[in-house]
Amino acid sequence: MTVKLFALSGVALATLAMPAFAQTAAPAPAPKPVPVATLVKQVDIPYSEFTLANGLRVIVNTDRKAPVVAVSVWYNVGSKFEPKGKTGFAHLFEHLMFNGSENAPGDYFTYTKQIGATDLNGTTYFDRTNYFETVPSAAIERTLFLESDRMGYLLGAITPAVVDEQRGVVQNEKRQGDNQPFGLVEYKQIETLFPATHPYGHTTIGSMADLDSASVEDVKNWFRGHYGPNNAVLVLSGDIDTATAKTLVTKYFGGIPKGPESVLPAAKVPDLPAPKAETIKDRVSNTRIYRMWAVPGLNDPDSVALDVAAGVLGGLSSSRLDNALVRKEKLAVRVSANNESFSQVGMFSVFADVRPGVDPALVAKRLDEIIADLIANGPTADEVQRSTTSTISRTIAGLESVGGFGGKAVALAEGALYSNDPGFYKKQLATLAAETPAQVKAASAKWLTRPVYALTVVPGARDAYVESTPPAKVVTAAEPAVKGTRGALPAVGTISELVFPKIERARLKNGIELVYAYRNAVPITQAAIVFDAGVAADVPGKLGTQQLTLDMLDEGTTSRDSIAIAEAKERLGASINSGSGLDRTGVGVTTPSANLAASLELFADIVRHPKFDPAEVARLKNQQAARIASELTSPQGLAQRVLPKLVYGAASPYAKGIGSGDAKAVAQLTRDDLIAFQQAWLRPDKAKIFVVSDRPLAEVKAMLDTRFGDWSPTGAAGTKDFSAAATPAAPKIVLVDRPDSPQSFLIGAAPTSLVGTDDLLPLLAANDTLGGDFTARLNMDLREAKHWSYGVSGSFRRGQFQTPYIIGAGVQADKTGDSIKALQADVKAFLTTNGVTKDEFDSTVSDAIRSLPGNFETSGAVLGAMQQNDLYNRPDDYYASLPQKYRALSVVQLDAAARAAIDPAKFIWIVVGDASKVRTQLDSIGLPVEVVSAASVADVR
Incomplete structure (x- = not known):
């Protein structure tokens, strides 16, 4: 699912730090770096495993640093298993698994919110579909019930309405990706590097036509064919031991019968018959030159060597392409090289963004020469060491998490599913640490001298977008829901509260x-x-x-x-x-x-x-x-350039x-x-x-x-002047014309009288119901009920002196006007007649308290919290005191806070989309409409 609600609150300082002045003598040389082999020894994920009689493989890692457990279920099914005419089915089905099961009907996120789950989502790619959440230890039994219900008791919950709903959501996810600059490159890459009949020969998102054609019986057959326990790996990482895990997993998964196992398709690394060069147009700010090859997957001995080659070529800050094309010759403004390894194949890609005014042919020539030099001569030992050290250090930092997108559970599950070895991550790191220049040279020469796909993307009008054309709906009798047979959800034990570091x-x-x-x-x-x-x-x-x-x-x-x-x-x-x-x-x-x-x-x-x-x-x-020119081609970049003057006032x-x-x-x-x-x-x-x-x-x-300690300031310190009265714009719609947009990006902004040091806890709790959570009303309306959007969020952009309320959403172009009307209605109802319900209040408070240990599992989260406390003048124990503060809130208090802060009549709307498609939709909203070009966004007031 990978729901990406739009981040509108600016750069978080949790991972930042800044500069200063004073020209003093440089200190004495520091100690030399530790050897890469020493770093590798610090990476270890102890685990045990067992297999149920029905074939479910279970891997357990005990990590007691926090009272949480990561639950990660990986199914051996991805888009490479899709037959012709069924592209996008694996991903569509992943979405359906979040819409409830027979014994847990309704939205899956409703249940995970009750237990304070964090790091929860689902994803699909070529090789797998996975579902994951990190939950309080006391909620592990309920979580295993929910996951097992999705695995064994789902078919009765799949109805035509649910399929139609998630089909629409997935198609808007596709539009959202396609709407980005260079958003069509992946299609060209895959269709060129792989034959149409190759398992990796189509994108995971699929085609609009195939998604349109998906029927209820299609998706049920997909479930029957791929979602059995013997086709899955379950990883539990965190505050749990093997004996407890075996008892609970057997209890909840043991009765699910075996199903068919996914048959691994033949997927050789294909060769292009000859080099292919192609140019396409896109609404981009600069010409980008690509070089692409199909290469082996992660189980091939050459995979790690190709990772290092990519780092040396264009992945490191000091890469050869950076040093030559960007720093020295100044022919490009950005370069990159990446080796993306899948289970059976991979894709090696290189690109350079041509500096404006430079001849692309010259950049292409130098790009090819630098690649050829690496192939002919290989990297230096120092380049290999720098690449391997950087990768291993990132791995160590990422393994602080037990779950999420890259923690311990992910490493174990990937190894088990792709390589039949949960400890494969360790072998990969050992191979990486031992990599030599000769090995990198040999792998590069073997795979990157084969025929290349040379794609050039130039600024210009896109080809016509292939839109959805769903068949006419046939009205049928509603299917009766299958009644649950497993009894009530397991009770949740006493959940440990956050122990924030001293x-x-x-x-x-x-x-x-x-x-x-x-x-x-x-x-x-x-x-x-x-x-x-x-x-x-x-x-x-x-x-x-x-x-x-x-x-x-x-x-x-x-x-x-x-x-x-x-x-x-x-x-x-x-x-x-x-x-x-x-x-x-x-x-x-x-x-x-x-x-x-x-x-x-x-x-x-x-x-x-x-x-x-x-x-x-x-x-x-x-x-x-x-970069500025690029922002003027991005939907989000354009909206963010228009927003500040409107919502804060130009002064x-x-x-x-x-x-x-x-x-x-x-x-x-x-x-x-x-x-x-x-x-x-x-x-x-x-x-x-x-x-x-x-x-x-x-x-x-x-x-x-x-x-x-000896650093002293130079000159007068800068000052910030907030004395002028804030004069936000009057309510209106600013339409930024971005031709060829299959989706419109919306921002709704309401100025408030709040400042960052105010106690915003009641407001944040109220917003959990309105826009701050997946199950919030704005998202559930436009995404789940109407399926016009892939995701909607609402949040307070907290500044020390001004704190407006901001809504962000990408919506399908033909529903732009209706989406604004729906958002207006949802906000108005919430702030007048339909405030927070008792159930919503209880869910918010429960989730806020129970999720705290998971939210602060990592050092990065703690570092960010320390800075937030300092910025907003909060005590060091603020987060540890939150449970008591949340328990003291009331429904009345939440409603009063929201209604005092947000005025639904003051919203300013920014729409970034194709004016030829959306302009007339905005006329009936009742607000003045101002149409501007992307080039003139700086002039908007």
Whole structure:
């Protein structure tokens, strides 16, 4: 399902950190990185396994760090098993599994919300379909009941209405993906690299025509043929032991009869008969040049070597394509290389975004030359080491989670399903650590010298979109629901409440406050230096100054150039990133703790000693201009550039938050502008450092004191002025014309009088019913009831001085006007006559309390919470005190808070879509309609 509700609240600082000033001498060299083999030894997921009589394979990993268990069910069925004319069925069926079963009717998310599940979803790809959730330990029995009911007792819940509903949702998911710039490339890639008869020869999302044709009997037969227990792997990872798992799994899954097993289709790696070159048009801002090959899957010995080749070529920050095409020759503004490994085959792809004004033929020639050089000569030992260290470090950090999209349960399930070995992840990492330049060279020469698919995407009008043409509905008698036969849902035991880490504080020698939490689940340290700046600090008339300043930080210091910085990060397995929210700007570092000293040395150099080399400034300005142009082709990018002035008012400092800045202003920026911004905002007297680590506070403080304790500010500090009265726009509709859009992207924005330091808990609880949850009314109406959208969300965009309410949704183009009317009606009803019900209130409070341990399972979540508490002046124990606060709320309080904060008559609507299709739909809404082109969004008031 992978529901992606639109993130409208700006950049979270949980993974950030920021720069500052002061030209002091660089510290002494730091310790060398630990060997990659040492890092590999830190990766271990102990497990046991058993198999039920019906063939269900069960894998158990005990991890007691939090009172939660990840439940992950992986079925050996994906799109590669689909016959001709049935494309998209595996994915469609995955959606149907969330619409209730015979003994748990209704939406599956209703039940998971009752128990406080986190990290829950379902996904489908070529090789598998999986369902997963992380639940409180005391709710494991109920969760196993629900999962087993989906596996063994589903057919009676599948009705024509349910199939029609999810067919519409899936088709809007397809439109949403297709609507993005370069959204049609995957279709060309797959249909060219693989014959139409090949199991991997069609996309998982499928075709509109095949989805239109799906009948109830089709999907029931799909279930009967693939969803038996002997075709599945169940992984339990977390606060559970094998004996308990065996008892409960046998109880709930043991009675499900065996079914057919998916027969693995023959899927050889195909060869193109000859190189193929093709050009297509898309509504994009720049020309993109691709090179693509079909390659072996993850069980082939060459797969890991190809991963390394991709990293060296275009995956690392210091990749050959980055260094040559972006940094040195300045022919491209972005490059990438990726080896995507599936169970039986893979796809190796490379692309370069041509810098505006450069001849694409020259970029294509250099792209081919660089690829050819890697094939002919192979990588260096240092390149291999940097690639492997980076990958292994990311793996270690990801395995802090027991579930979700990439935790322990995922590693075990993938190994069991794809390689018949739950511990396959460890073999892969050992192979990676032992990879040699000769092996990478040999694999590259073997697979990347075969005929290539060379695709070029150029700006232009798309071909006509192939829309859905469902057959006329035949009215039939409604099927009676099958009555459940398994009895009541199991009781949920006493759920442990959140134990938030103890927060400790210290100060560096120069007064910078250090806020610290100890976590030892993985040997990783995450730190962020956060400055009182943010979007509100960008320079009036020079919007984009802050972004360019941040981008320049790791593009050269007084002692390292950009390539040296990139290489140093990779050798350490460290990531250093920067970003800004509305009120804060940060630079963050994540590193294996074994390399903490060396990583902090590099981190401090980047923060304190950026060189702002004029040549690098010029290069980064070109890249930022390209990013701005890209935002002007993206539905979300266009909407986000229009929104701030309308909802905050043009005079508000928050109105500066228009993406990557103003193109004309960025073109005029100088090195002096960046230094001035750094000196004013990225300075020690505006900084706090937040750290979550398995190293003790004293050790961390000593390292930070050595590198930051002598740092002093230069010049006057910057100031933010919120004294002007907020003057949001009057209610209206702004239609941004984006031709050829199969979907419209909507934002509804309501100004409020709230500020970020207000106690918003009653409002957030009320919004759980309106727009803040999958089961919220806005999403359930447009997605589940009307199936006009893949997802709708509503949330408060929390700023220190202004906090509007924002709704975001992608809707099918022919339902744009009706969707706005439906959202208006839903909001108005909620705020007047149909507020929070007792059941909704109970569900919200229960979910909020029970989900807390899962929400703060990882160090990254704790780091983000620490920063949020600081920003909103909350005590360090705020999250630990939430259960008591939630229990003190009432339905009346929630309704009163929502009705006082949100005025349904004040909504401003932004629509990004094809004006020729949607303009007339908006006339009947009763609001003024202003139509603007993508190029003129900056002028909207």
